[in-house]
Structures are given as C-alpha cells and as structure tokens.
Amino acid sequence: MSFETDKQTLDDLNILGKYSGNSVYSLYSGLVTRGAERLMDQMFTHPLTDADEINRRTAIFRYFKEHDLEYPGDPEGLEEIDQYIGSAGRTAWFVNLLSLCKMKALEMISKDEHFAIWRTRMETTLDFLREGRGYLARVSENITGNPLEERVRWGLDLLDNKAFTRLLEDTTRPLTFGRMFAIDRLLRGEWLKPLQELLALFVEIDLYTVVGRVARENDFCFAEAMKDGEVSMEVKGLHHPCIRKAVSNDLTITRQKNIFFLTGANMAGKSTLMKSFGIAVYMAHMGFPVAAGSMRFTVQDGMYTSINVPDNINMGYSHFYAEVLRVKKVAIEVSLSKRLVVIFDELFKGTNVKDAYDATYAVTSALAKRHACSFMISTHIIEVGHELGKNCDNATFAYLPTVMNGSVPTYTYKLEPGITNDKHGMIIINNERIVELIREVK
Incomplete structure (x- = not known):
C-alpha cells in the first residue's frame, strides 16, 4: 500500500522541485550518479507505509550520517562506466572480438576515436572497481548488524574473487588489444550480471552518502x-x-x-x-x-x-x-x-x-x-x-x-x-x- 497524498499537499509543503532553491528536495544535492538521481526521485514520490521498511531505511541512512566516508568516483567517470557496462549485449565473445578489431582497424586507417573511447571507458571501470573495493572494506569495518551489511560483504567477496583480484592488481596502462579483449570477456560477459548488481549497490551508496551528509551537516x-x-x-x-x-x-x-x-x-x-x-x-x-x-x-x-x-x-x-x-x-x-x-x-x-x-x-x-x-x-x-x-x-x-x-x-x-x-x-x-x-x- 502506498502513502496517499496529492499535488496540492506537495505544493503546500514545497516538497518536490529538484531545481527549486527553497524546496525540501533541493537540500539533497551532490549526487554523483544518474541512477541515484532516479532513486531519489522515486523515494520522494513514494513514501513508505511499513514501519519495518521505514526503520530499515533509516538505519542505513544513520550509518552514513555517523560515518563520513568519501564516495569513490566522480560524475564524469561514473558516466563512462555506465556507457561501458550499459552497452553490453548478449552477443557471443567472437562477435565482440570482431567489433574490437573493426574499431582498431578504423583507428589505424582514419584515426577514428571509437577504439580510444572504448579503452578509456574500460580503464575507468577498472579504476573505479579498484577504488570501490577499498571503499567497501572501510564501510565493512563498522557495519555489523546494519541492514546493508549483507550486501556490502557480498560486494567485497565479489571483488576479492581471484579473477577480479588479478584483474585489479594489474595497473598497466594503456591496455593492450589482447588485454582489452580478455577484460571485456570477463566484465561484460562472464561477470556482467554480478557486476551490474555491484554497480547498483554503489548507486544506492551514492544516495545514502548524500542523505547522511545532509543529516550530519544540519543535525537532523x-x-x-x-x-x-x-x-x-x-x-x-x-x-x-x-x-x-x-x-x-x-x-x-x-x-x-x-x-x-x-x-x-x-x-x-x-x-x-x-x-x-x-x-x-x-x-x-x-x-x-x-x-x-x-x-x-x-x-x-x-x-x-x-x-x-x-x-x-x-x-x-x-x-x-x-x-x-x-x-x-x-x-x-x-x-x-x-x-x-x-x-x-x-x-x-x-x-x-x-x-x-x-x-x-x-x-x-x-x-x-x-x-x-x-x-x-x-x-x-x-x-x-x-x-x-x-x-x-x-x-x-x-x-x-x-x-x-x-x-x-x-x-x-x-x-x-x-x-x-x-x-x-x-x-x-x-x-x-x-x-x-x-x-x-x-
């Protein structure tokens, strides 16, 4: 069951209005990801009516109020990652190989930029995952008993997997063609679904970080x-x-x-x-x-x-x-x-x-x-x-x-x-x- 209200009430209280300087929504600025913006919109327009669900959410927000942790990544970098992971399809590995070969050939023939863009997005994704692993490790230090604990530890286990560990420990730049193809098979093939779930977790953490900061700075x-x-x-x-x-x-x-x-x-x-x-x-x-x-x-x-x-x-x-x-x-x-x-x-x-x-x-x-x-x-x-x-x-x-x-x-x-x-x-x-x-x- 959803919380009932209407436009008149929202206008009376000046709740919504992302770009309005005096709305309640405008207090929660500074989100890094587009996904967090969409999630914020959803939360503002759909209040909860289940006490357990409300208290679970407040417990997560309270953690980020009490722990001032700097969110990994920036808007430009997260947009690059979204473009890279979001473009993944269900094509076979050899189709992706042909696509990479085509982009590489066009780069050599006509200085086409698509191959360089692809490599930048892949490297940005790897850098974020490396930074994200350290971030989750810091979060996990004091999160015992919190509703977010299970997902944080799942994310850490994923990034501590041997395949991911080898991938993240290799900081050679720029990536070679063969290395790019091997990484792409892993990130956008074998590990695509868990990686999407991990990035969804970081989208939520983006929102949690902003809400916690607002609560801390205003003593709410x-x-x-x-x-x-x-x-x-x-x-x-x-x-x-x-x-x-x-x-x-x-x-x-x-x-x-x-x-x-x-x-x-x-x-x-x-x-x-x-x-x-x-x-x-x-x-x-x-x-x-x-x-x-x-x-x-x-x-x-x-x-x-x-x-x-x-x-x-x-x-x-x-x-x-x-x-x-x-x-x-x-x-x-x-x-x-x-x-x-x-x-x-x-x-x-x-x-x-x-x-x-x-x-x-x-x-x-x-x-x-x-x-x-x-x-x-x-x-x-x-x-x-x-x-x-x-x-x-x-x-x-x-x-x-x-x-x-x-x-x-x-x-x-x-x-x-x-x-x-x-x-x-x-x-x-x-x-x-x-x-x-x-x-x-x-």
Whole structure:
C-alpha cells in the first residue's frame, strides 16, 4: 500500500522541485550518479507505509550520517562506466572480438576515436572497481548488524574473487588489444550480471552518502516508526528544514488528543509551524532525516493539507469555493476510515468572519470524531477555540504569542499552551500610518 497524498499537499509543503532553491528536495544535492538521481526521485514520490521498511531505511541512512566516508568516483567517470557496462549485449565473445578489431582497424586507417573511447571507458571501470573495493572494506569495518551489511560483504567477496583480484592488481596502462579483449570477456560477459548488481549497490551508496551528509551537516534526526500505538505523532525540537536558525518547538498528537488546534496573530508563525510539521511527517515516512531533535510516529496511510489553496479562474471558482472543494475532498478521504494526517491552515479565510466561524467550528467538531486521524488546524478566529474547548475533549490548544515592544509587535515563534488573546491588527495598521496617508492632502 502506498502513502496517499496529492499535488496540492506537495505544493503546500514545497516538497518536490529538484531545481527549486527553497524546496525540501533541493537540500539533497551532490549526487554523483544518474541512477541515484532516479532513486531519489522515486523515494520522494513514494513514501513508505511499513514501519519495518521505514526503520530499515533509516538505519542505513544513520550509518552514513555517523560515518563520513568519501564516495569513490566522480560524475564524469561514473558516466563512462555506465556507457561501458550499459552497452553490453548478449552477443557471443567472437562477435565482440570482431567489433574490437573493426574499431582498431578504423583507428589505424582514419584515426577514428571509437577504439580510444572504448579503452578509456574500460580503464575507468577498472579504476573505479579498484577504488570501490577499498571503499567497501572501510564501510565493512563498522557495519555489523546494519541492514546493508549483507550486501556490502557480498560486494567485497565479489571483488576479492581471484579473477577480479588479478584483474585489479594489474595497473598497466594503456591496455593492450589482447588485454582489452580478455577484460571485456570477463566484465561484460562472464561477470556482467554480478557486476551490474555491484554497480547498483554503489548507486544506492551514492544516495545514502548524500542523505547522511545532509543529516550530519544540519543535525537532523531520524524518526522511529511504530506499527500502532497511542502516540500518533511526537516530535521534539521541530523546525523548518529550509530556514536557517529556525526556532524549534515540541508537539504531540495522540489517539485521544487527535486535534492540535493552533491560534495566533498573523505573522506569528502559524503557517511555518504547520509546514514544518507536514514536512516532518512526509520525510519520516520516506525514512529520511527530519528537522527535529527526535521524533516517533505511528505509520499513517497518507496526508492532506490545505494551506495555500488558489482560486481557479478557468473553472470559475472563487477562493472560498476552492477552499470548500478542498475541505470536501479531504472529508471524503477521512470518511473512508483511513489513518490520515490532515493540516488545515486558516479554514475558510475566503469568506466573512461569521461564516468562517460557523464553518470552522462545524468542520472541526465533525473531524474530532475521527480518532484514527490526526489533525492540525489553525485559525485567527479565537472564538472558535473557546467554543471547542467547551464541547471537545480531544483537542490540544496551543498558540504562538505576540509580544509588544512598546507599540511594535514582535514574535517569539515558541508554542504556548492555550488560546491566544492577541489582537494587534489595528496596531500594525496604525504603525504603518495607512489612515493618515489616505487623509493627507497633497
């Protein structure tokens, strides 16, 4: 079963976007191989829903966070190897011999470059395998008990095979024609399949190295996945992964307290906190590092958000109607008895205050009865929170405070228990002298 989400959620949280400077994906730059890029794409678009599989992946990433090992090879060299091994076919050895003879003849007659290119790719492959053997030996020193141990030791056994050992110990360059043919029979014939598996392992290690580096440099944690339990989400030291020196917060959502109701003034940090939480949930299900001090969670079926819902001019939808349709879509998913994380930021802000109050209260009260799901809901209509407090015993109320420095509002971005009383909109308007500017006669 796959982790459910949609484009709106991914856009709200800015998860994807390889070339976007502020996306979560863009943190994981520096991959060497194209295969690792494809693998990274797959992991980012297919979070996991099996606790054992998630914890297995995090254990591998944690190893590479704790052991700063320089990856063997470079992008140009790995591309040469991919071209060499990837061009291998199922042709007989004498067909390959004829092909080599043809390229050699063309080189001698017309200075054709194909033979030289072939030799360079073969030599690059040998150099990488030699360096890779030493790398795997270093990895194996501290990998006992890790899920990757068996494959690392398999790779070492392969490269320690007598045939490979003789091959890698011969560093004569440039390779002679006869030597090239003998090596080609081994690498792209007899040993092709295990060699492809070995290179696939190095593709994965490329990704593991980058993920480990990001976790180490940013001091991210790895979340503990649970199959079931009272705690749905517990995260300490949560912050946004793309904001430098971000303020951190702790929060917990349980089966019995499954609604986290957040209030606070505009600019107090509600949206950033909600995005930070959503990103942490998503990355935790990928098994990737989380921008927090620690996190444990019960595996969910999916996640949906409503943070930046746009209007739709082509469909004739106003901003409010677009919000309504978004909430309807999520309501349908919630009604199917799934275990979901739902994040609603400023519900129904596209309508008047009275309708927004009634609608937010009605929707939140209905959601409260879905204990299998975890909800984070924010509003600046604090009266909704007070009314929910009277009739809803499974909500946790928290707010982000505004601190007045004279007539200037400042923000701590630190969660406080309860419901805010901050109402500083007119103070900000007065500070900007908007009314005075309108009245001035020029």
